[in-house]
Amino acid sequence: MILYFTGTGNSKFVSDYLAESLNDEIISLNDVIKNKKKLKFNSERPYVVVAPIYAWRFPLIIEKLIRKAEFIGNKSIYFVGTMESQTGNCAKYLQKLSEEKKMKFMGFSGVAMPNNYVIGGKLPDKKEAYAKIKSAIPQIRSISDKIALGEKLHKTDKTPFSAILSGMINSMFNKYMVSSKNFNVSDKCISCGKCVDFCPVNNVIIKDGKPLFGEKCLNCYSCINRCPEEAINIGTKTQKNGRYVCPEYNVWKESKNKGNDSN
Numbered sequence: 001m002i003l004y005f006t007g008t009g010n011s012k013f014v015s016d017y018l019a020e021s022l023n024d025e026i027i028s029l030n031d032v033i034k035n036k037k038k039l040k041f042n043s044e045r046p047y048v049v050v051a052p053i054y055a056w057r058f059p060l061i062i063e064k065l066i067r068k069a070e071f072i073g074n075k076s077i078y079f080v081g082t083m084e085s086q087t088g089n090c091a092k093y094l095q096k097l098s099e100e101k102k103m104k105f106m107g108f109s110g111v112a113m114p115n116n117y118v119i120g121g122k123l124p125d126k127k128e129a130y131a132k133i134k135s136a137i138p139q140i141r142s143i144s145d146k147i148a149l150g151e152k153l154h155k156t157d158k159t160p161f162s163a164i165l166s167g168m169i170n171s172m173f174n175k176y177m178v179s180s181k182n183f184n185v186s187d188k189c190i191s192c193g194k195c196v197d198f199c200p201v202n203n204v205i206i207k208d209g210k211p212l213f214g215e216k217c218l219n220c221y222s223c224i225n226r227c228p229e230e231a232i233n234i235g236t237k238t239q240k241n242g243r244y245v246c247p248e249y250n251v252w253k254e255s256k257n258k259g260n261d262s263n
């Protein structure tokens with residue numbers, strides 16, 4: 001069973017690929033979280049959890065969800081992270097978590113996908129994003145092959161100072177930086193409500209025709225990246241950084257089959 005969480009679609013893309021190639025069931029943790037569904041999963045086949053990397057770890061909400069959830073049936077669990085480039089010591093924490101759950105840790109692998117960290121600088125344009133997705137495919141295929149054979153996954157990226165980054169810096173990130181405090185909405189907003197629909201934790205409501213942000217933000221940046229008018233910003237820093245949303249796997253596959261890799 002593939003369980004995925006996503007902000008801007010990269011982790012869903014990887015999960016859709018794995019679900020297709022492994023002919024396995026796929027569950028959206030966004031849906032589970034948003035609609036407060038039971039944290040009870042049942043699979044005869046190994047569990048595969050796919051999520052973005054936030055500050056060199058799995059998102060805190062996903063670590064907590066795994067800790068709370070009941071996994072019935074198969075006792076093996078794989079982890080796949082999607083990231084811009086670095087996963088730090090993420091694997092170590094996931095191994096510990098698997099042990100707590102009395103499940104067999106089948107390894108972790110990070111897949112470098114386009115960056116969605118809109119506060120950090122300019123995001124890739126469509127052409128750059130497609131090129132990065134294309135270069136990730138052999139690794140996603142290799143992950144799928146390993147899972148199919150019941151082999152362990154291994155981390156492929158290298159992160160200097162990973163113990164500090166995934167440890168102290170990650171804790172500080174979750175404690176002090178994860179917030180929607182400086183989010184603001186420009187007059188370009190058309191009140192379409194996409195930010196409300198896509199927020200995995202129901203942190204956005206529309207008030208007087210504009211989104212209003214609560215205090216549960218995860219900083220997945222789904223609302224900012226998916227806003228069709230680029231109307232949501234963090235202070236003024238994000239105004240010129242562009243936006244990124246991953247193509248749906250089926251759309252990408254179709255365009256690839258037509259020999260059109262760049263749009």
Ligand SMILES: Cc1cc2nc3c(=O)[nH]c(=O)nc-3n(C[C@H](O)[C@H](O)[C@H](O)COP(=O)(O)O)c2cc1C
Pocket residue numbers: 005006007008009010011012051052053054055056057082083084085086087113114115116117118219220221246
């Ligand atoms: C809050 C936040 C923190 C991030 N931290 C990292 C990181 O530590 N290392 C990295 O390589 N990429 C980092 N990224 C980039 C994302 O992990 C990457 O773009 C991911 O594939 C997004 O997945 P999604 O589209 O499924 O949400 C971060 C992105 C966000 C929004």
